[in-house]
Amino acid sequence: MGRWEPGARERLVLAAVDLFHEQGYDETTVAQIAERAGVTRSTFFRHFPDKRDVLVAGQAALSALLAEGIAEAPAGASPLDAVAEGLRRAAAVYGPMSREIAPRLEAVMSASAELRDRNAQKAVGLAAAMEEALVARGAAPVVARLAAELGVLAHHRAFERWAAEPDATTEAMARYAVEALDDLRVAAAALG
CATH class of the missing domain: 1.10.10.60 (Homeodomain-like)
Known part of the structure; x- marks a missing residue:
């Protein structure tokens, strides 16, 4: 070996x-x-x-990139604008290896209740990393929590879209994530 x-x-x-x-x-x-x-x-x-x-091997790197992007967002950025910066930064983990395994990974995750539960735990970790970074920027805890949860939802929606497109690039993942966050921002505003 x-x-x-x-x-x-x-x-x-x-x-x-x-x-x-x-x-x-x-x-x-x-x-x-x-x-x-x-x-x-x-x-x-x-x-x-x-x-x-094995299936959440990149979680620590993803969490770190999300937090770094949020921390380095411009000083006057809103919490959701800071999350958008985190999502752009985090797209860097979606390189050739991710591209290679994305369709199979989606199929494996959807076929196993245990793996769906593990994926949900991953989402909690990603949200916590973003929330902590937003609070460190001065966001109120409840605002940071909501922005982080929207960031996780945007990330998941973007990954599903990215994984479904065989030729999607790292740049496309970043664009899809920000577009998903913008859609969620509009949807949240419509809640009243």
Whole structure:
């Protein structure tokens, strides 16, 4: 096995998504993922605590990029404008590997209640990162919370659109996220 080859984490993610898609999440074992990725089981466990966490491998990076974009938004930006900056920054994680696995990942997530629950937990983490960044900018906690929740919803809507388009780029993901946030802003204003 190529235990010391670079890129083990990425190979593990690709192997897991492929196996989950081919034979189902419940039927796939850590040993199968490690074998397909060309690493040992112990290498798998150095990168991930269990097979569920393989599918949210980029969450920490995504949360950090969202928070950085919000923190670096112009001083006078509204909370939603700051969230838009976070969404633009976070689109950077949607590169070639994400493009490769997006359609299979969507299919795998929709087929498993456990993975849908894990994805919901991911959304809570993303919202918390944005909320904290907005509060640090001076937004009232309730405003920060609402803006963060709208940001998560915009991100999900943008990802679904991006994943459905085979040639969509990182720039398209950023554009889709901001467009989704703008749609939600209009919808929120219509609530009265």
